[in-house]
Amino acid sequence: xxxxxxxxxxxxxxxxxxxxxxxxxxxxxxxxxxxxxxxxxxxxxxxxxxxxxxxxxxxxxxxxxxxxxxxxxxxxxxxxxxxxxxxxxxxxxxxxxxxxxxxxxxxxxxxxxxxxxxxxxxxxxxxxxxxxxxxxxxxxxxxxxxxxxxxxxxxxxxxxxxxxxxxxxxxxxxxxxxxxxxxxxxx
Numbered sequence: 001x002x003x004x005x006x007x008x009x010x011x012x013x014x015x016x017x018x019x020x021x022x023x024x025x026x027x028x029x030x031x032x033x034x035x036x037x038x039x040x041x042x043x044x045x046x047x048x049x050x051x052x053x054x055x056x057x058x059x060x061x062x063x064x065x066x067x068x069x070x071x072x073x074x075x076x077x078x079x080x081x082x083x084x085x086x087x088x089x090x091x092x093x094x095x096x097x098x099x100x101x102x103x104x105x106x107x108x109x110x111x112x113x114x115x116x117x118x119x120x121x122x123x124x125x126x127x128x129x130x131x132x133x134x135x136x137x138x139x140x141x142x143x144x145x146x147x148x149x150x151x152x153x154x155x156x157x158x159x160x161x162x163x164x165x166x167x168x169x170x171x172x173x174x175x176x177x178x179x180x181x182x183x184x185x186x187x
Contacts, residue, residue, distance in 0.1 A: 043071060043072065043073050044070075044071050045068065045069070045070050045071075046068070046069040047067065047068055048067055049065070049066060049069055050063070050064070050065045051063070051064045051065075059088070060088055061087070061088055061089075062085065062086065062087055062088070063085070063086040063088075064080075064083060064084070064085050064086075065083070065084045066080045066081060066082055066083040066084065066101075067081055067082055068080070068081040068082075069081075076104065076105035077102055077103070077104060077105070078102065078103040078104075078105075079100070079101070079102050079103075080100070080101040080102070080103065081099075081100060082097075082098075082099060082100075083096075083097065083098060083101045083112070084096075084097050085097070087143070087169065089169070089170075091122060091123050091124050092120060092121065092122055092123070092172065093120075093121045093123065094118065094119070094120055094121075094169060095117075095118070095119040095120075095121070096112065096116075096117070096118050096119075096136075096138075097115075097116070097117045098112035098113060098114050098115065098116040098117070098136075099113065099114020099115050099116075100112070100113050100114045101113070107140060108139065108140050108141060109137070109138070109139060109140070110137075110138040110140060111135070111136070111137050111138070112135065112136045112138065113134065113135045113136075114134070115132070115134070116132065116133050116134060116135060116136050116147075117130065117131070117132050118130070118131040118132075118136070118145070118167075119131070120172070127155070128155065128156065129153060129154070129155045130153070130154050130155070131151060131152070131153050131165070131167075132151070132152050133147050133149045133150060133151045133152070133165070134147075134149045134150070135147055135148075135149050142168075142170070143168070143169040143170045144166070144167065144168050144169065145165075145166075145167040145169065146164075146165060146166045146167065147164060147165050148163070148164045148177070149163070149164070150162070150163055151163070151164070151165045151176070157184075157185035158182065158183065158184045158185055159182070159183045160176065160180065160181070160182050160183075161179075161180070161181045161182075162176035162177060162178065162179055162180040162181070163177060163178045163179045164176065164177025164178055165177065
């Protein structure tokens with residue numbers, strides 16, 4: 001026979017167990033939403049970060065990785081050490097690396113500096129071209145790039161050297177500005 005005191009203890013234990021389960025279960029359900037955008041008014045540093053951008057169809061368009069990103073709210077400028085940027089387009093992938101990059105607060109203007117390498121790969125044909133220079137200004141929305149520095153272009157066979165370049169990544173066209181020297185491979 002269960003005494004009244006034992007019965008109360010069992011009821012209290014069941015109530016405490018139920019409340020404990022309910023509180024624990026409620027914490028499991030609360031899911032933290034991922035951060036969709038960082039506040040440019042904050043002073044912060046991100047280490048070993050990766051950013052992924054998607055188009056309206058959910059396909060990856062831009063991927064950026066770097067060991068360090070610093071945001072300076074007073075200058076409204078982000079600085080990135082050793083960025084690696086992949087730009088995916090239909091049948092073409094652009095791979096950009098540099099020693100240093102700066103990004104404006106509106107994320108529309110990127111300046112790559114130091115040892116800048118740009119490689120364009122066509123997935124269907126396997127054709128590629130590599131560009132190297134000391135500085136490149138990128139306009140993000142129109143997907144254009146330009147430099148007034150010395151540029152070297154190489155496609156595995158042919159080499160072009162020039163001072164200055166305008167590049168349109170959407171139309172895959174470029175214009176070499178001055179002092180153009182070309183070495184072509186003869187088949």
